Amino acid sequence: xxxxxxxxxxxxxxxERWLNGAFDRADERELHALTETDPFRQEAWEGFSALxxxxxxxxxxxxxxxxxxxxxxxxxxFSVWMSAAAALALVVAAVYFWPKAGHKDLVQTTQPVENxxxxxxxxxxxxxxPGEAPGATATRPTAPPQEPSARRSEQSGPVPEYxxxxxxxxxxxxxxxxEKPADESTATxxxxxxxxxxxxxxxxxxxxxxxxxxxxxxxxxxxxVAATEAAKPAAPATTAPMKKKADxxxxxxxxxxxxxxxxxxxxxxxxxxxDFLRRNARLPEAARNNNVSGSVRLQFTVGPDGKxxxxxxxxxxxxxxxxEAERLVRSFxxxxxxxxxxxxxxxxxx
Amino acid sequence: xxxxxRSDRPSQWTDEDLLxxxxxDGDVRHLGLLxxxxxxxxxxxCLKILRDPGxxxxxxxxxxxxxxxxxxxxxVESFRGWLYVLARNYCxxxxxxxxxxxxxxxxxxxxxxxxxxxxxFEVELPAAEDKSLGKCLEQLPxxxxxxxxMFYLEEKSYKEIAGLLAEEIGKVRSxxxxxxRNLKICLEKTGTRYKS
Numbered sequence: 001x002x003x004x005x006x007x008x009x010x011x012x013x014x015x016e017r018w019l020n021g022a023f024d025r026a027d028e029r030e031l032h033a034l035t036e037t038d039p040f041r042q043e044a045w046e047g048f049s050a051l052x053x054x055x056x057x058x059x060x061x062x063x064x065x066x067x068x069x070x071x072x073x074x075x076x077x078f079s080v081w082m083s084a085a086a087a088l089a090l091v092v093a094a095v096y097f098w099p100k101a102g103h104k105d106l107v108q109t110t111q112p113v114e115n116x117x118x119x120x121x122x123x124x125x126x127x128x129x130p131g132e133a134p135g136a137t138a139t140r141p142t143a144p145p146q147e148p149s150a151r152r153s154e155q156s157g158p159v160p161e162y163x164x165x166x167x168x169x170x171x172x173x174x175x176x177x178x179e180k181p182a183d184e185s186t187a188t189x190x191x192x193x194x195x196x197x198x199x200x201x202x203x204x205x206x207x208x209x210x211x212x213x214x215x216x217x218x219x220x221x222x223x224x225v226a227a228t229e230a231a232k233p234a235a236p237a238t239t240a241p242m243k244k245k246a247d248x249x250x251x252x253x254x255x256x257x258x259x260x261x262x263x264x265x266x267x268x269x270x271x272x273x274x275d276f277l278r279r280n281a282r283l284p285e286a287a288r289n290n291n292v293s294g295s296v297r298l299q300f301t302v303g304p305d306g307k308x309x310x311x312x313x314x315x316x317x318x319x320x321x322x323x324e325a326e327r328l329v330r331s332f333x334x335x336x337x338x339x340x341x342x343x344x345x346x347x348x349x350x
Numbered sequence: 351x352x353x354x355x356r357s358d359r360p361s362q363w364t365d366e367d368l369l370x371x372x373x374x375d376g377d378v379r380h381l382g383l384l385x386x387x388x389x390x391x392x393x394x395x396c397l398k399i400l401r402d403p404g405x406x407x408x409x410x411x412x413x414x415x416x417x418x419x420x421x422x423x424x425x426v427e428s429f430r431g432w433l434y435v436l437a438r439n440y441c442x443x444x445x446x447x448x449x450x451x452x453x454x455x456x457x458x459x460x461x462x463x464x465x466x467x468x469x470x471f472e473v474e475l476p477a478a479e480d481k482s483l484g485k486c487l488e489q490l491p492x493x494x495x496x497x498x499x500m501f502y503l504e505e506k507s508y509k510e511i512a513g514l515l516a517e518e519i520g521k522v523r524s525x526x527x528x529x530x531r532n533l534k535i536c537l538e539k540t541g542t543r544y545k546s
Contacts, residue, residue, distance in 0.1 A: 004430055005364075012390055021509035021519035025502060040434040044394025050401060052523035059403050060390055063410050067389070070414070071382045295404045315404040345407060 007034055011041050015048065019057045055314075058299075058343045066345075069274045263340040264302040267333040280328060283348045284320035292317055295347040296325035302342065306333040314343065321348055365429040373422060381421060384429065385414055392437045399441040406441075413440050486536035493517075494529030501526050 014031040017023045035042040048056055266273035283293060296317050303309035308329050316322045325346035334342065360368070360383055368384040371377065385392075392413060396406035413436065426432045487495055496515065500506045506514075512522045 008387075008391070008430075015390065015394075018508070018523070021512060021522070022507050024507040025505045028501075040391055040395070040430065043398050043438070044391040047394035047397030047399070047406075049523075049527060050398060051403065052527050053518075053520040054403050055520065056393075056397075056403070059407055060393060063389060063393065063407050064386065066407075066411055067382060067386065067414060070411070071378050295408060297404055315402075345404065347408065 004038065004040075007038065008041070010034060011045075015045070016057075018048070055343070062343060062345055065270055066274065069271050072271065263342045264334040264336055264338060267306075267335065273332060276332070277328060277346055281325070281346050281348050284324055287317065287319035287321050287348070290319050292319050292321065293348055295345045296321050297343065297345050298322075298325060298329060299341045299343045300329070301339050302334040302337045304337045306335055306337060308334060308342075317348065324348075369421060369426060369429050376422075378418060381418060382414075385417060385433075388430065388433055392433065395434070395437050396441045399438070399445050405444070409437075409441050409444055413437050416440060482537060482540040483533075486533050486540070489536060490529050490532055493521075494525045494532065497522055497525035498529040498533065 011031070011034045014023070014027050014034070017027055018031070031045065035045045287293070294317055295315070296313065297315035298311055298313050300308040300311040308326075311326055311329070313322055325348075328346060329344055360380070363371075365384055365387070368380045372381040372384070389410060393406055393410050396409040396413075397403065400406050400409060416436065417433070420436065424432075487499065490498065493515065497511055500511045500514065501508075508519050508522045508526075511517075511526075512519045515522065517525075
């Protein structure tokens, strides 16, 4: 065990209080003591306190977003995403149209559903984090129809505020499906069965973060955007009990009280937007000629038309970069409209 | 199997566990989780050296890039210490690159040092007029003086002070910091030294 772990958590907690204003004299004394004993903390603190007026919380939030975008784009090439999306669309279409073919066909789908949790758990057990479902595999199949859904809600128990809406719908779906008469479930396993269980597996990833106390970083593939998006509305609720835990917001675990405001998001999600910036943020000629590079930071609110309003520059580069950054940000639609400030960093590269 | 008992979720694994996993399977989620533990501190170190939020943000990203490469090549004993050195060196290099352009750097001596001021408040609570602390307090600009008094003597939080002064929290952070620095300079001038 790292001997710094506890002290670091404490330090980050105090830093968070310093940023959100809950900081008082007693905190200062403790922070002082913590920085004196370690050069890493000391220098980090000197850095933050050198710029007391900056909005470091927003900056940290932004960095986290960029890190997560980087991680997910690294792992899955764009083409794979596209084919995954196409496959999902097919599956959804199949499921949507299937019940219309008749009641009997509908009932057939109960069989795979019962198997589905098995798939999930196998998936989890095979995942690089075996700790996720140690006990789950033991209680596995042969369960009566209601059991799987019960086990599901049990899994998602520890962190209710991080449950995602899709997940709820999905669990409800499952429950509904299970309640249907299962006596005909011995019918031949057709294509829909394969399709259904495949869908279940695809939907499974959101269950994983719940198991891991909702670490958004550990979302798999396509649900990442949805997950981070869905986690946002939950954030304000968690801002209240700031004092209770030391390692909350900064310790990289998901509850990021003050670091994630319920601010607007770009149409198509942040990942999409970052991708767009990477492709389109080109240095204007004037900036290139003047050997300028770096990023423009701007902050804005979202008007009722979904376009940025009250654009302010938190960091300018000049030579046309600022105008270009504003143009890029304006070329996206933002939702929901509101006064919560959105901070965007537009990195220009040579 | 041992993993099962020792820790049931990646967020509770030790640095070394996560690093070992990244080294064995190359899964950036492990390294990412590990990096995010220290990210605010890395950002702070970059802020100290570069004195610029935007540049520091870019540096934090670049350090992560460097980390993904170097974590595989080097045998690391203590991840934390290693990351600190890596981050520091990267930012110093970045800073040297920009040296030719004038920036509004303040010398590191301006850094906030608590000892003198904190000790003085410990001794002279509440500040009497004839003591040097009282005199120095009087010399501060009004906003700094009120903020410092409220923070040290009335033990109010930044938020409360911000509410009372109708100022932003960032401003209050700044008042208290500058007020404290000015106080320290003033106290040293009057020859008062406090030891706690």
